Every structure is written in C-alpha cells, then in structure tokens.
Amino acid sequence: MPRLPPSLFWRASKEISPLAARLLPVCRDLQSAANELRWIREHVKSTQSPVPDGLRFWSLVEKRATGVPLQYVLGNQPFGDLDILCRRGVLIPRPETEAYTLHIANILTKSSSTPLNILDLCTGTGCIPLLLLHSLLASPSVAGPISLHGVDISPHAVRLARENLAHNIRLGLLPASIQGPNSSSLGSGNPSQNPNPYYTLKFTEQDIFSPSFLSSHFPSSQQPSTQPSTQSNPQPTSKDMPKNDLDLLISNPPYISSSAFTSRTTARAVRQHEPRLALVPDPISSLLTAYSRESSHSGGSSQKVYESCHPADVFYARLAEIVGMVRPKRVVMEVGGWGQAMRVVRGFVVDGWGSHNSFSTHNMSSGDGSGYESSESKSGSGSGSGSDGLLGSGRGQGEYEIEVWRDEPAGENDAKHWAVVDQREVAVRGRGLARVVYLVRRDCWEEDEGRKG
C-alpha cells in the first residue's frame, strides 16, 4: 500500500472531522472516509442504547480505524433491498454477489416454472437465498410455492443466516412464512414435507463434501452414488429424473488459493478479519481424508479429480459432481476472475467434469490441465462415457450450455462475446471481471433463447 501524504490527513481533519483522519489509513481516500464517517453516525443515531451517542460513535470509529470491516463494525450490510446482518466469522456479502443474484432472479422470474426449488451451497450469511426469495416474491409471474435451502459447513454461518431471515421478516422486507423462521431449524430433508404453501426457506449445517450430503438431500440421486461403479451400470440418472427437479443450484464457494490469500491480491482487511474458511478451500488432503474411510469407492476416484485440479478449484469439482448427479436446470457458481473461470470452464468442457465417468474412472491421466490435446480429450470423454458428458464438443450440443458472466451481466445491450476453450465457444456476457460460471440445462436454455428471439 502506498504511503498516504500527511497533507491528506491534515485536510481530512480540517475539512471533515478529526475522526475522518483516523479513518484515512483504512479508507485510503477522503471521500470514502467521509462516507464511512457519515454512515457510522447515521447508524449510531438510528439505534438505541444506554451508552451516550457520542461515546458510541467514537468507539465505533476507533474500532473501524483498527481495520475491522465497516460491515462488522455496524453489524449489517445492505444487499439488494434487504438488510443482511454481518458478524465476525461469517463472510460479508459482496456487491458482485448482489449483482449476479439479481440477474439470476430476473432469469428465473422470466422462465417462472413454479414451484421453484433452489439450493444454495456455502450460503454464509444466507444473503443469496434471502435476496432470491425477495426478488421472486416481488415478481407477479411467480405464483407457486418457492422452496429454498441454504447449506453451510459453519455453525456460525447457519445461525446467522437464520437470524437474517428473522431479521428481514421483522423489518417487513420479507413476508413471514406461516410456520415462522424458527421452524426452519427442524427441516431435515425433503422440502416438500413442509406444508407452507408460500415459501420455505431453511438453512442447514452440512459439509457438501460428505458422501451423505447428496443422499440426504436428493434421495432420488442416491442411486448412482451408492453403486460401486457407474462403469458397470452406465445408465445416467437423467432417465429417472426426480419429481422435485432442482431449478437452481447457486454457490459462492471459497475460491481464493492460499497463495493469492497471502499475497496482495487479497485485501488486508479480508485476510485479517474475515473467516479463512469462507475464502480459501481447505487443502485437499484434510478435506477428503475424513471421508475416504467412509466411502472408499467414490472418494478415491473423486480425490483424483480434486488433486488434479487447481487447489483453489476444489469446490467447483465437487459442485460439478453434484451437478452431474442432480442435474439442476441452472447452475450459478461465483468465481474469482478470468483465470479461474477459464479453469472451471475447461474442467467442464475438456475434463468432462460432472459426467459420472470422469469421477469414476478419470481417464485423464496427465496431471495438469494445460497438457490436454483437444482430440485426445474429445475421444477420451466421448468414447469412455458415450453421450454422458454435461457439455458437448460444440455450441448447441451436450446436455448443458455454459456461459461466463462478468461483474455486470444485466443489460441486454451489453457486449456478448465468445471465448474459445478447446475449440468450443463459450459465451461471455457483461462487463467487468469474470465473476460467474453459469450452466443451463439444454431444455431451459432453448426456452430462454426462444423468449429472446
């Protein structure tokens, strides 16, 4: 970080307030110091406390000056129209997440196949399902019941997510579900058991890497995972698709590599104050050893995939596996940038992620993803698995269509261009940094395209 000139401190205390000068080292410029000071003041005024306002204001500014993120200092963060509570130990919702969540909500309202069934993995504060719920309820085209499910490994996060639901209901931003938010903790499996006709939103504490994760959520998708090897029984699950089709699988998993976490790429405030658990995927060994004993058959093969991919991409490999089993209509995965987006796309396109075959036999023998030749990979995924790959070799083929969204995927007029990954064109939408890898099942994609045309 460059050194701030003393004149800036002088100006901050002269023009704004001496406390603004205290915030300068963390805010880095006058404007944002002034803004944050104003927001802290507004927060103090809007909350009641036996402690005098001036003292509270001062102590909050001092706390912020030590580098604690403002969201933790004030305890909340606006997210879309909602107010999300933030607490140390749970990742703060980011504006990028807000942007693509609203975008996918918009896509869902247009297609509006109710009842909607949405699963959010690594939910953290629960901001994604909460905002999705808010946007879907606001849309007149969504009539049927909506079922949302947030999963996180951290008990803190799950607790906070439940609090957030209650908090937003209290603020009147979300309608109260009939059973009340507390009942969500009772939720144990099938969301259709819940008699609430309007919506169900529950948060559960689970490890998505655990082999029992899928079977507990999708009893119908149990079949392939319990079988010793799909090679002996190459029938894909798509034949007996479950009734409770998953409409959206959305996830903002940890995606920072441990090297990027320690380098300058990651801001100091993030590094020091936000949970590493939510940012950096665990080393593969610790992630998987716990389960390899439980289920040696699938764990062993998956492990190879996890080990072969970039350490920051482990969660995507697992997500791909889940996609391959559950076959949701749409998949939204936040990624950390263009490089990661391309690695994930390559995982799907070249390495055949998500096809049962890739996880059972893993015929890609070479370790690093860059070494593949296109013909080799095509023949590999093609011959080994029949038509089992999620993505075909060209655009308009395969079971899924893949896209990369940038920070602002919204506007229809935004530039759409193509990235070529291994001779396969991948649509890239929007402006800014690559933020999301989006998979959409062919039938839904055709429906979307038909609506545009």
Added chain:
Amino acid sequence: MLAAPWVCRSCMVSLRRVGRAQFIRRFSTESAPNLPPALLERARKLTVEHDQLTAGLENDFDPKKAKRMGEISRVASALKEFEKAKAALGELHGLLESDDAEMRELAKDDLAATNAQLAESSHNLSVALTPKHPFADMPCLLEIVPGPGGTEGRYFADSLFHMYKTYCANKGYRARVVKYEASDSDGSTGSEGEIPLQEAVLEVQEQGAYDVFRGEAGMHRVQRVPATEKSGRTHTSAVAVWVLPSFPESDVTDFEADWDKPESDFYIDPGEVKSEKMRAGGAGGQHVNKTESAVRLTHIPTGIAVSIQESRSQQRNREIAWRLLRSRIAQKRREEREEAARQLRNSVLASSQITRGDKIRTYQFQQDRCTDHRSGANVHNLPDVLRGGETLGKVMESVQTWLVNKDIQGLIADEEAAAVVEKKRK
C-alpha cells in the same frame, strides 16, 4: 419663386414631404409562370432518387429510406403532372400548325385551358419542392402582446385575441386559453367591452395549426378613433402577435410516471447509459470488502454523468442515480426546446421591435378596411374580420400563398446559386 417673402424652415420641410409621402403598397410578386431551369433540374434529380428508392424498397424495407421516399414522393408526382401538361401543350402546338381548319379551331379552344393547367402544375411543383417548415405539423401558441402606448393598444389586443379565438371556433379548431391577463383592475372597458389586455396566450391544439397561423406573426397596426378620445383624433397603435410551435405539455409528475415511454422527456434508452460501479481496480469478489457503493451513470449521447454514493446500498444508489439522470436529461431536453422556441421568437420579432413601423397588417376603422402589407390583400368589412369570419380567412389565405411564394423564390435563388457554384467547379 415663392409668393410669400419668407417661409418658416420647418414648414418648408413639411411641405416638401407632402410630395414624397405616398402610400407604397408592397404588393407581392407572383412566382414566374414558367419554371426556372434550376428548379426543374432539382425536381428531376429528386424524381430519379424517388424511383431508385422505390426499386430499393421492393427488395428490403428500410424505415429511413421509406421516410425519405415519403418526403419526395410529392415532388415526383408533381413533376409527372407537370410533364403531362407540357406534353399536352406540345401536342396542341402541333395541332395548331395542322392543315385542318376545324382541328386548328379545336386546338385553339383547348390551348387556354392547357396553359392554365401548365401554370397550375408548375406552381404545384414549386410548392412541392419547397421544404416543409419543420414545425408545420405542430399545434401552435398565439401570443398577443400590446405594443407600447396607452390603453387603446391594449383594447385592440383584446379584440385581436377574440378575433383569433372566434376564428378557431368558426373553423372548428380546438383552442385553449393558456393566459389571459388584464393590465389594470380599474374595470374600464373599451367601446365593445374589451378589457385592457396585458398578455394573452391562446393554444391552438390542432395538428398543423402552426402552418395555418405562422403568417399571423408580426406587428398588427390599428388606426381608429378610440372611445376614450375626446377630440376625435385617429390613433395608431400596434399589437404584437407571436406564433410559436406548441410542444406537448410537460407536466413533471405525469411524465416522470411514464418515463419508460420513448416520447417522454424522462425516457432514456438504457443502451445509451454507461453504468460504472466505481470500485477501485483489483480482483474484486471475495478478495476485497470495500464499502464503496458509489454508482456512476453516464448518458453517452449528452455526456451527462451522475454519481451517487449517498447510501451504503448499491441498489439504492443506483435508483437515486437513475432518477437524477432522468430528470437532468429531461431538464436539458426542455431547455433545448425552450431555446429553440426562443430563437424562433427572436427571429419572428425582437421585443425591441414592437413599434408601429414594421407592421404586417393594418386595421383601418374609418375606412372599414383591413390590409395585409405583405400579400397586398385588401379587404373591407372590418367587423367580420374582427369576428374571425370568412373575411379574415381570406386575408390569412393570401398570406399563406405569399409565404409559399416567398419560400419558392428563396429556393429558386438557392438553386441558381448552387448551379453557379457547380458550373464554376467544372
């Protein structure tokens, strides 16, 4: 030389003026019956373009081309008409030289009619060639303001106001009184119950009203013995009339409500707006947790930029920024329109020009006469004029013809100048 031994100098000056003080009637000159070659050339060019466009549009439709074609189709048909008449005339001339006496007789009879037809079609052609006034299709505002002077002018301004109002009623034009203000409140009225008018604005809401009334803009002079005059002297006063195109009423609340309609001032094509979240560079996403929520919107065509960082919520900031951008653009559009209207007003009549000198029309009460000084139309039956009757219509029509002819003259001058330039270049 002079019978008187001495004549006062000022008397002599005034005597000398008598000889010169003749009433000069500026009659308009009719446009030449035979079309100048420059104009004909232009018409031919446009017709060729028209034919090309017709052929092109058969293959693929292009709204721009179609619009252009609609504009010049008038010229093409008028030229066809003209050439037909010309061909007929040539034929008649051929017949006149024939040996058959009966034939010659018949041709002679037809000649006059064909000549008239030719004159008419050539006039039509030149009318078609004159570009339409950009505001011609619009409704208009008539502003009536009395010139400097006493209450006499103010009374007459009121008469004029009623004249136009009743004229609109007679013609079936929808008209609305936008403003009607008396100058003082002592309750005095003119001989016919007029009030001393300060300013009046009449909106004629009919499409194309601007074209009908644009000839009315200018100084209207009245010469009469006012009711207030005790010694019976004739007074001359002036009233200014402005004619402005009337743009759709911009009621802020209404228009803001339907900002997503393209005709609204508040409408912005989202494709023309560049939206930036003013985050500093870097990886974004989970890598940083900046609190910056600033939203910056730039309207590319006008370069108007709005940046908002009021709220911590980016969503809220974006809403505020859009609303602000919309109203700023609406403001700009309105200002531009008002500027255009102001320039138009200035071109019609500068406010300093309200004098009795540059009149366009005189209402002479003692002679029961209304004269338009541009077209030279001279009508009697002044009461009917002031009642907005047919007589006023006649005067207005004469002005219309005069305006069109003036436009044609201008066009011919332009074309000839262009032709000269062209020749020089060659």
